[in-house]
Amino acid sequence: MEFSKKDFNEWYNEVVEKSGLVDKRYPVKGMNVWLPYGWAIARRIDELLRELMFSFNHEEVYFPLLIPKDQFAKEEEHIRGFGGEVFWVEKGGDSPLDIPLALRPTSETAMYPLFSLWIRTHGDLPLKIFQIVNVFRYETKQTRVFLRVREIHFFEAHTCHRSYEEAENQIKEDREIWKIFCDRLALPYILNKRPDWDKFAGADYTIAADTIMPSGRPLQIGTMHNYRQNFSRAYNIMFLDENGNRDYVHQTTFGISERVIGAIVGVHGDDRGLILPPDIAPYQVVIIPIVGEDKERIIEESKRLFLEIGGKYRVKLDDRDNYTPGYKFYDWELRGVPLRIELGPRDLKNNVLTVARRDTLERITVPRDRCIEEIGKILHDIQENLKKRAWNNMEDLVERAESLEEIAKSQKVNLIHWCGSEECARRIDQETGKNVLGIPIERDGTPGRCAVCGKETKNICYVGKSY
């Protein structure tokens, strides 16, 4: 690696390319080619989400990419919020289409006309579905791999309920799922209720999960929205209750994008490259034979080891002939494989394995005959260590601030008191370049004074220069 993580932007660009996650040379701005290694990570995360959602009784569907303009425009706030960043198809072959078709920027307007056909009575509720698709946004700002792209790999869950309370319970369930999910990715986060002017277009409220990148900038990596009846009124999604009354359903959504991969890169990586949490690493272990005088035997023993532990873990045997062990160490460290096993003549003689942890760079000697169990323990320990380290690092990236000057001066995210007014939020934005992330929902405020206007308040909030 050419750049140190201290030069975060340069380091980030270098690591996503050199580690083989994406190729940025595709000739459309903000659209990158997922290379096999990057795509393998994305697919592991997708499968993890599927498993989780199925266990919480969601079903998977796939809705078409293209949304007719009239359907797209039915919910007023939604079209106002998204209209400016939609790619439009207006021609098929050489013929103009009857009606322009939007490339989905998100799928409310594709799904909800069908929901109004699917839902008849309370017996059809709750409806809990999700899909994993790509969404498209015509970004005019500078693009950056995983963090701001125009074709976005995206998970979206949509639910319909009989009442506001049931929708609220769904949001609680989403938070539960989110916690399990982030633990598997070893990612720390803060749940913030976004201010009204920053909520999802059409939502009643938005809870966002923000992590903090080593640059000191917050990154939104997940969102949960309660729509109340805003969309169901626009799309006429009604149900008949037990008493024969008709009412509009209450709706929620839950969204996660490929930004989590950007977060994994940024939060866990180091000057040698990626560090992948074992739960989502395409390879958890790489075996590198150190061939010396007894080459054949070492290769043979490496294959035996591969077959033995390959049934239990995701293992790569790197027996490439034309590369030195040193090069292979460098290569797999760059790609963030959590555990490296070196197998050389001395290891064979002593009936041990030499194991190197990617997170701490420690080398550990493990008895050959207990290796399956020991590898399991170390992988578990790496997962836990990455998580703890990331949570600690995030805490260090937050700084208390009492005034606009302190906010402006700080390179970190600031925890401030805020009276809650849009005016004070706007002043923060204008005078510091940072934005209000909203009220943290898992943390109570103590009395204090608004960092802008000085008014007494119990509201605390995070502010930062969001990606």
Next chain:
Amino acid sequence: MEFSKKDFNEWYNEVVEKSGLVDKRYPVKGMNVWLPYGWAIARRIDELLRELMFSFNHEEVYFPLLIPKDQFAKEEEHIRGFGGEVFWVEKGGDSPLDIPLALRPTSETAMYPLFSLWIRTHGDLPLKIFQIVNVFRYETKQTRVFLRVREIHFFEAHTCHRSYEEAENQIKEDREIWKIFCDRLALPYILNKRPDWDKFAGADYTIAADTIMPSGRPLQIGTMHNYRQNFSRAYNIMFLDENGNRDYVHQTTFGISERVIGAIVGVHGDDRGLILPPDIAPYQVVIIPIVGEDKERIIEESKRLFLEIGGKYRVKLDDRDNYTPGYKFYDWELRGVPLRIELGPRDLKNNVLTVARRDTLERITVPRDRCIEEIGKILHDIQENLKKRAWNNMEDLVERAESLEEIAKSQKVNLIHWCGSEECARRIDQETGKNVLGIPIERDGTPGRCAVCGKETKNICYVGKSY
């Protein structure tokens, strides 16, 4: 089911909707909503393909959806072949784009500019990648679920080689993969080398796999193309060989679309609905408790059975309270679950299970304590039986013909002698509505006379009214 399979078109439409595969009410022609059950089948087939491709050393990638017009137009025949059916994006938000972007109808033109960057020397070859994506074609003909749609779920493998011989070997490997794949789907097929005027736009030659639907119409369900150097010349994909000479790579592709699902529906189904081959059925077994006097015990035993066999097979326990066993039988037969287990008081008493096969509708009594093994055997037998039955049925859907009159009269696919001329092929099309599928590559011809011009020839070929 309202329609019998004898009324094939109506039956097909009814079964795809009633069995919960798709919802056709999405408001864009030829774009359907994949419902959970249909999507589960598609995903199982995708996973099967992934497994197969990985085992043959392909890697999975994901290329962007949108292709700039200048890239798209580089290979002349290709743009001539596909240009008329491309959806074009020409606007982002309210602004016209600098260059129109095509929604991929297939990904040669997205991939190959990058291939020319990736490949430098013979050490980079062979390059073997695939992706599973949706492609888009602006169909002007009548659309039909799975068979002719505008958003197509699609598998495409792309390879680059040093020589024509290596490319030919790749096509042989594709045929090997294709055979394994079709066996898992229990689908019969004929491999036909398409006539030149019907090959893939830009290919040197095309081998298509055609199956025959019960309507007597052939359905193309897979294709393998040898491109020679046609695309590598247009996209400048060159490599340096061992002797320091530069040459263009030889390329092949291999494509499979969601049409295979249409084939599974049409080829295997019956008047009760779908029949799914066990290898790709989302549920291989459904357990239906027949509750009588001893309800609690039956439910408890059903759950025990579910836990026991659920570790080994994909099993659904249908313990819905508000439906009769009769309704559940009907429902799961419609959805094509290969094996139904009925568990009632008498079964409990006799320590047996009553098992019903979806393919033959036979009911079999199985000892409770050997059920895991017996279920495995029966599922295997269903898979084999479906395959054999489908191959036999396909044979019955082919009829030998000696003249244009016989071709025109026949409701089936015809096996004819054909001199190989485009003129005779055009006459078949004009006078019978059938098209020449090309020369079968796994079947030798015997001498005979062209069904059109009477010229002596050893060429045999299939003709039919293709979907």
